[in-house]
Amino acid sequence: MNIELSTTFIAVDDHDKAIAFYRDVLGLEVRNDVGFENMRWVTVGAPTQPDVAIVLEPPIGDPNASEADKKAAAELLAKGLLRGVIFETDDVDATFERIRAAGGDVLQEPVDQPFGVRDCAFRDPAGNMLRFNQRK
Numbered sequence: 001m002n003i004e005l006s007t008t009f010i011a012v013d014d015h016d017k018a019i020a021f022y023r024d025v026l027g028l029e030v031r032n033d034v035g036f037e038n039m040r041w042v043t044v045g046a047p048t049q050p051d052v053a054i055v056l057e058p059p060i061g062d063p064n065a066s067e068a069d070k071k072a073a074a075e076l077l078a079k080g081l082l083r084g085v086i087f088e089t090d091d092v093d094a095t096f097e098r099i100r101a102a103g104g105d106v107l108q109e110p111v112d113q114p115f116g117v118r119d120c121a122f123r124d125p126a127g128n129m130l131r132f133n134q135r136k
Helices: 015-025 067-078 092-101
Strands: 007-011 029-036 039-045 053-057 084-088 105-112 117-123 129-135
Touching: 015 029, 015 039, 015 053, 092 105, 092 117, 092 129
Parallel strands: 007 053, 084 129
Antiparallel strands: 029 039, 039 053, 105 117, 117 129
């Protein structure tokens, strides 16, 4: 039996800002952009990984959610507490410089970790933590 990652989800509060970041800054391709009941889902992914997708979704996937639930989800998102993604790169220092030069919100500059990677971290426009690893 073989199990592989297919799709992961990241909550965003502004899809247009998220697309600009994930497509224009990170270089991911937009694969799908779907609207339904005043909501929107955008699928992005690395051109080199056609079978792995990241869905940029609303913080709450229920159009009938209460205002209190929407507010609570927005507060968690703003604090970066909903989700995170770790990307792998072949040059973490160049990746860091490219994202920082594009105005990325730096959480951690590149550093060698004791667990065998050199990594850095940013927040995306919605506040989600994104880490970028380079294997040693």
